[in-house]
Amino acid sequence: MNTANQYLKAIYLVQEIEDGPASTGAIADMLDVSPASANEMIGKLENDGLCDHEKYKGVDLTDDGIVRARDALQNYCIIERFLVEVLDVDDFRVEAQQLEAVIDETVAERLDTIIDREPQCPDCFDANGDVCALLELEADAAD
């Protein structure tokens, strides 16, 4: 996943958590980057028509931005599920975040052929828990 997609996914998730425009600070926190870096990338995304940024209000994804953000989130879900179901990784959230930069949608689609992902993906993603809510339920049930 490229950096722009990681930002779009972060904005999408922050908007879900905040139920409105995403603040630059929250986006920077989620990506563990400086607010200056976040502002620079948000400007580029705005130029590409993927988001609207109003000072003192925050960032809103456009329809095109939402489509790309949801694709990126779906890839992330595939990586998380793959780490849990196939590789049995405990620290799957941290590792998925590291891997999303190098596992693009082509590779994710192949990994998707051996995991159980629900049809409503990525709507079942829990932004606060940084994990598919249904995967958590399965993990709880297995305990």
Place this chain on the structure above:
Amino acid sequence: MSVQSPVSSDHQLARLLQIGVVLEEVVEARAEKHADEADDLDDEIHELLAEAADESAKHRERIEALVDKLDAETIPFDQIQMLVEQQYESDQDFDGVLYDQLCNEETAYKFYDDLIDSINTSDAEFSVDRTVLLEELTAIREEEEEGVEEVTTLMESRT
């Protein structure tokens, strides 16, 4: 979440190589499954699938050797074969089989290409010799590229 390089330690490199092994195992298992299940495949396609499965098995062994040097383990082939069995859709004609095979080869090529880029942009020191690592991955990437060309040629000859 982080936008930093994903390959900054032995652990992260081993994880990516493990994923490479799984991708090769998926290719091998799906090629074998296609050969067993699809009923309108001619000798040329059977030969292509057998070669693909054989090549993936060899790639897998070469990557496993790298993972061994990083003191990590890989996922056994029979486990991936079982997962492929569970999700396999058996109603594929030869078009579907060739297209799937093209996706397999393209995916493997893209994966090794991205991994090589990530290693090249990382200044981390690994337990495995960086030159050997890159030579091995580059050689495998070239074979995947040849695989893409081979399937594409076969597909074009049938249109």
